Amino acid sequence: MKISKAEFIKGVIGDDYSLKDNLPHIAFFGRSNAGKSSVINSLAGKKDLVKISKVPGKTRQADFFRINNSFYLVDFPGYGYAKCSISKRNKIIKRIFWYVEFSEARPKAVFLIIDVNVGLTALDWDMLKILEANKHQVVIVANKIDKLSKEAAEKQLSLIQEEAPDILVLGYSAKTSEGKDELTQKIASFI
Numbered sequence: 001m002k003i004s005k006a007e008f009i010k011g012v013i014g015d016d017y018s019l020k021d022n023l024p025h026i027a028f029f030g031r032s033n034a035g036k037s038s039v040i041n042s043l044a045g046k047k048d049l050v051k052i053s054k055v056p057g058k059t060r061q062a063d064f065f066r067i068n069n070s071f072y073l074v075d076f077p078g079y080g081y082a083k084c085s086i087s088k089r090n091k092i093i094k095r096i097f098w099y100v101e102f103s104e105a106r107p108k109a110v111f112l113i114i115d116v117n118v119g120l121t122a123l124d125w126d127m128l129k130i131l132e133a134n135k136h137q138v139v140i141v142a143n144k145i146d147k148l149s150k151e152a153a154e155k156q157l158s159l160i161q162e163e164a165p166d167i168l169v170l171g172y173s174a175k176t177s178e179g180k181d182e183l184t185q186k187i188a189s190f191i
Contacts, residue, residue, distance in 0.1 A: 001188035005068050006044035011061035013095075019064065024071045025105055026187055029096065030113035031123055032078030035143040038174035039113055040065065040075055043184060050075055062099070071191050074107065079123055096127075101134055109137040109190040111183075116142035116156050116171065120163055128164070139168045139186055146173035 009019070030036045037050040049065060063075045076096050100110075110131055114124055120140075131138050142160055145153040153171060161169045170186065172179040 001068075001184045001191075003044050003067055003184065005066075006046060006049055006073075007066050008049065009064045009066050009072070011063050013061045019072070019105070023066065023069075024191055025074050025107040026071060026190060027074045027076060027099070027107040027110045028113060029076050029110055029127060030078055031115075031118075031121060034078065034113045034115045034118075035174050036075055036078065036113045039141060039143055039172060039183075040073055042172075042174040042177050043073075043180065043187075062095070071108075079127065097130060100130055100136065107136065109139060109187070111139050111141050111187070113141045113143050114160075116145050116153065116160070117147060119156065119160055128167070137190060139170060140164060141170050141172050141183065143172050143174055145171045145178060146175045 028036050028040060040050045041047055044065070044067070050063065061077065065073045065075065067073055076099070079093050079096060099105075099107075112124065112127065112131075114120060120128075128138065140160065142157055145157075148156060157169055157171050168186070170179055170183055172183055
């Protein structure tokens with residue numbers, strides 16, 4: 001699959017995740033600062049499709065991007081550290097959980113973006129447990145492999161795969177687009 005068209009459609013702050021065209025959703029979750037927005041920009045081949053901030057937790061809404069007029073990439077706010085009040089942070093987490101557990105607009109798959117250098121955190125494991133309990137298809141995308149040597153990246157990816165043996169782990173670099181073909185093919189397999 002080649003992404004030839006990517007456009008922002010809407011941002012959702014509440015719980016209405018349905019769209020009139022009923023195209024399938026591919027959801028992107030991850031901790032604040034794991035690089036979700038950068039991964040989406042890299043996949044789309046656009047530097048400014050998704051706004052990127054140096055302030056962790058800047059995204060407060062679920063952003064819907066229509067891809068090739070055939071599906072949506074849904075960029076959810078990062079969970080975990082965010083420069084906002086605890087009550088706002090809790091609202092973000094509740095919104096993610098509602099989408100995962102109760103939304104009729106069920107995603108075809110969830111791509112959990114993590115920082116390869118950090119690995120799976122306690123928050124990531126909490127998210128994985130909820131996704132598993134709700135029988136979602138999950139792929140872990142270990143971003144930022146460009147910051148490691150090839151040998152160190154392979155070692156980190158192996159460690160992450162050992163921790164989560166039942167989930168596919170893909171290495172990725174939003175900066176260099178390493179792993180882009182594999183990631184886009186995996187997304188296409190769910191559509």
